[in-house]
Amino acid sequence: MMAATRDFAAEFLEGLPTAPASRVTAAVKYDGPEETPGDFAELLETFKSAARNAVETAGPGYLAYFPAGGLVSSALGEFLSLLVNRFTGVASMAPDLVAMEDSVIRWLCREFGLPDGAGGVITTGGSLATLAAVVAARESRTPENGTIYVTEHTHLSVAKAARIAGLRADQLRMVPVTEDQRMDADVAEELITADRAAGREPFLIVGTAGSTSTGTIDPLDALAGIAERHGLWFHVDGAYGGGFQLTERGRAKLRGVERADSITIDPHKTMFLAYGTGVLLVRDPATLRTAHTVDATYLQDLQRDPWPPDYCDFGPELTREFRGLRMWLPLHLHGVAAFRHALDQKLDLAEDVHRELSALPEVDVPLKPDLTVNVFRLNGAGDAENRRLLESINATERVFLSSTRLRGDYLLRMCVLSHRTEPSRVTEALAIVRSLVR
Ligand SMILES: *Cc1c(COP(=O)(O)O)cnc(C)c1O
Numbered sequence: 001m002m003a004a005t006r007d008f009a010a011e012f013l014e015g016l017p018t019a020p021a022s023r024v025t026a027a028v029k030y031d032g033p034e035e036t037p038g039d040f041a042e043l044l045e046t047f048k049s050a051a052r053n054a055v056e057t058a059g060p061g062y063l064a065y066f067p068a069g070g071l072v073s074s075a076l077g078e079f080l081s082l083l084v085n086r087f088t089g090v091a092s093m094a095p096d097l098v099a100m101e102d103s104v105i106r107w108l109c110r111e112f113g114l115p116d117g118a119g120g121v122i123t124t125g126g127s128l129a130t131l132a133a134v135v136a137a138r139e140s141r142t143p144e145n146g147t148i149y150v151t152e153h154t155h156l157s158v159a160k161a162a163r164i165a166g167l168r169a170d171q172l173r174m175v176p177v178t179e180d181q182r183m184d185a186d187v188a189e190e191l192i193t194a195d196r197a198a199g200r201e202p203f204l205i206v207g208t209a210g211s212t213s214t215g216t217i218d219p220l221d222a223l224a225g226i227a228e229r230h231g232l233w234f235h236v237d238g239a240y241g242g243g244f245q246l247t248e249r250g251r252a253k254l255r256g257v258e259r260a261d262s263i264t265i266d267p268h269k270t271m272f273l274a275y276g277t278g279v280l281l282v283r284d285p286a287t288l289r290t291a292h293t294v295d296a297t298y299l300q301d302l303q304r305d306p307w308p309p310d311y312c313d314f315g316p317e318l319t320r321e322f323r324g325l326r327m328w329l330p331l332h333l334h335g336v337a338a339f340r341h342a343l344d345q346k347l348d349l350a351e352d353v354h355r356e357l358s359a360l361p362e363v364d365v366p367l368k369p370d371l372t373v374n375v376f377r378l379n380g381a382g383d384a385e386n387r388r389l390l391e392s393i394n395a396t397e398r399v400f401l402s403s404t405r406l407r408g409d410y411l412l413r414m415c416v417l418s419h420r421t422e423p424s425r426v427t428e429a430l431a432i433v434r435s436l437v438r
Contacts, residue, residue: 001040008044013072016420020397021061025053055400060420063429064402066212066240066269069418074273077329081322088322089312092303099308101324104331108265109281111245113258119285121314122277122323126239126266127157129280132288132315133262134161134204137233139291143201149173149192151183151218153211155237181214181367181406183207185222192230204233209254210241213404215373215415217241221256228259236260239278241371243270246340249347253370261287267327271339272419277326280315288314342419346372349416349426356430362437366406375404375411378437383410392436399429 028050056062058070091098101122109118123129138146150158150172162172173195175188192202205227207218220236227234236242236257242265244250245257257263261283268277282288293313304310312318331339350372357376358365365376377386387403390412394400404413416426 004041004044008048009072016056016059019056019059021059021400022055022394023053023397024055027053058418058420060418060422060425061397061399061429062418063414063416063421064400066266066415067418067421068268068270068275069272069420070268070274071272071330071334071419073330073333074277074326077325077327078274080329081325084322086322087319088324089318089320090299090302090310091305091308094322095308097322097324098311100328101311101322102308104324104327105279105281107331108279112242112260112263112281114260114263114281114283117285118281118283119288119309119314120279120281121288121309121311122279122327123315123317124276125268125278126155126237126264127160127278128315128317129239129264129266129278130155130157130235130237131161131164132280132292133235133264133282134158134165136262136282136287136291137204137235138165138167140287141201141203141231141233143203145171145199145201146203147171147173147195147200149175149188149202149205149232151175151177151208153177153181153213153216154206154208155212155239157239158206158237181211181216183218183223185219185226188223189226189230192226192232196230202230202232204235206235206237207256207260208241209236209238209257210244210371210373212240213373213413214367214375214406215240215369215371216367217253217370219256220254221259224256224259227261233261234259236263239264239266240269243267244343244347244371246271246336247343247347250343250371270343270417271327271330272342273326273330277323285309285314292316345423346416346421349421349423350374352423353414353416353426353430357433360434360437363433366411372417373413373415375406375413377409377411386410386412389436393432396432399425399432401429 086094086097088094088098105120148162159172176184178184195202205223207220207223209217224234245254263281265279267273268275292315350369353374354369357363362379363376364379367375378389390403402413404411
């Protein structure tokens with residue numbers, strides 16, 4: 001089984017540069033398992049053909065949504081971790097493994113300029129991280145008629161978390177954005193003051209560090225000031241942009257993030273790790289514990305010490321695998337500088353894309369990218385024509401782009417983020433766009 005798996009891994013990785021960027025057909029209806037044993041080689045063939053019928057999210061041509069690639073070292077970490085199958089929901093079951101995971105979290109806290117004593121947890125993604133943060137914010141401020149402040153560009157996971165946390169849709173306040181698509185901090189402060197006077201209880205303001213549509217960063221420092229003045233919890237959604245804190249340019253753009261009460265980051269986006277890797281950082285881990293600790297008699301045998309942390313008290317999960325190795329192994333194996341350098345290269349490539357697209361007379365580029373998302377559309381053309389342009393680009397099967405809307409207009413969207421997207425593929429993507437818009 002190991003040899004066949006190893007052969008498949010080699011064949012898959014070697015094929016990535018030439019694999020179609022997207023070629024997806026309707027799903028097969030598979031039979032359930034047989035009573036009798038199957039043959040591993042045959043079962044592997046079924047998996048291989050099913051995995052082929054997919055958008056090539058691991059490949060260099062994936063420029064849609066948020067590409068991550070998925071480092072082989074993080075997949076290996078996952079394999080080793082699941083092989084030993086340790087329980088890390090309560091630290092006393094595997095204290096050194098939990099301490100390894102905690103070392104990664106504390107390193108991230110330092111990168112983000114959070115104070116000593118800050119902590120957090122590795123989740124399965126940004127949505128779960130944000131859910132744990134919203135519940136912690138609600139528990140720490142205990143509002144009766146709480147109100148959350150977001151913008152039209154805030155990720156849907158915040159509204160989802162608020163709904164799961166028991167808030168009504170009208171407890172989410174949409175703050176207008178300025179011309180450059182950032183939360184209007186002045187209006188936010190006016191709204192909070194007026195809402196409080198009207199009997200609402202403002203308790204949480206969410207700043208986005210890299211919006212999903214355009215990668216735009218809210219004025220984090222100004223929002224932190226508002227949160228401080230009005231006693232709100234300040235959450236930063238850095239699911240996409242947070243990883244750029246590892247670069248000098250990113251750090252400058254994310255100024256103010258160090259004042260957050262909680263930060264969502266998605267290493268399965270901006271640290272090139274395999275899907276299923278989100279992180280929540282919190283200024284004060286006690287706020288997470290207060291929100292999520294529930295005791296039960298059948299847990300009475302488990303020793304509960306202050307350190308390493310019992311991750312079951314940090315969010316909704318109890319049983320969890322040793323999730324830390326998928327981050328710990330790549331960071332130690334490649335070294336942090338490799339990540340900083342790769343992210344810097346993505347920022348450079350996105351600048352190239354912006355410059356090249358802006359130079360095309362046929363193309364309108366409405367925003368300068370804060371990070372690595374570029375949006376554009378055909379000048380003087382309608383939505384249908386722009387949708388056809390996206391289809392023609394994707395039909396080349398060399399690159400795969402997605403789309404979004406800004407002020408109602410359909411826009412094509414190109415995000416350079418995968419560690420496998422080298423300069424040559426970006427040059428090719430630009431050549432494809434250039435030839436198709438002419
Ligand atoms: C992707 C994303 C999320 C959600 O994270 P998942 O890992 O998909 O659950 C939240 N916020 C932003 C800005 C995102 O880009």
